């Protein structure tokens with residue numbers, strides 16, 4: 516199994532305060548599913564932002580898809596980001612585009628033929644239970660509906676890495692189950708999935724999931740499964 520994400524002794528400090536994340540080391544394998552848990556303020560969003568290259572670490576090494584992501588030249592960032600699907604905590608849908616067009620966006624960027632895009636978007640809208648809301652603009656959708664559009668947009672291009680920040684925070688338990696199984700099924704396509712959540716019930720829904728827990732900026736890995744072999748090992 517290939518290593519998709521590798522952190523080695525990563526630290527993150529905002530401004531001149533104490534470190535928000537300290538000594539973070541782990542590796543994530545292709546096609547595997549990880550839950551990231553921890554109390555509010557523990558650093559989950561910060562860790563995800565490092566993973567999808569929205570934030571540079573203050574120290575340490577981050578490798579993505581086998582390459583050093585910290586020293587990546589700026590012109591290579593868009594290419595890397597296209598390989599990563601992100602479900603943002605605040606959705607970040609394009610306000611003037613319909614649900615359909617928001618979901619289609621990554622496929623247009625990838626240059627997929629329109630007929631294939633239409634088929635994929637139709638299927639994805641049905642998957643997230645929004646077939647009858649295709650033409651709606653984000654402002655006319657409920658929080659839970661916007662969240663489902665954001666999820667559909669993040670997964671439609673079958674990214675190699677999917678990073679989701681509280682992706683079920685606005686939906687009812689039945690939809691949360693459905694969405695988490697959609698995420699779980701992405702592993703079969705080779706996608707590595709990382710889902711940050713407060714929802715302890717969700718953690719019981721996917722037996723194959725591995726747990727990462729942040730406690731005040733430090734990563735706990737009681738099973739040892741997230742440890743990567745060191746040069747000496």
Ligand SMILES: Nc1ncnc2c1ncn2[C@@H]1O[C@H](COP(=O)(O)OP(=O)(O)OP(=O)(O)O)[C@@H](O)[C@H]1O
Nearest residue numbers: 529530535553554555556557558559560561562713
């Ligand atoms: N851009 C920023 N500048 C300064 N401090 C920040 C910034 N972003 C986050 N922080 C601080 O870093 C700490 C961790 O925040 P983060 O959002 O990563 O936690 P979290 O575990 O995702 O919390 P929640 O579950 O509430 O979303 C908090 O103390 C927060 O105030």
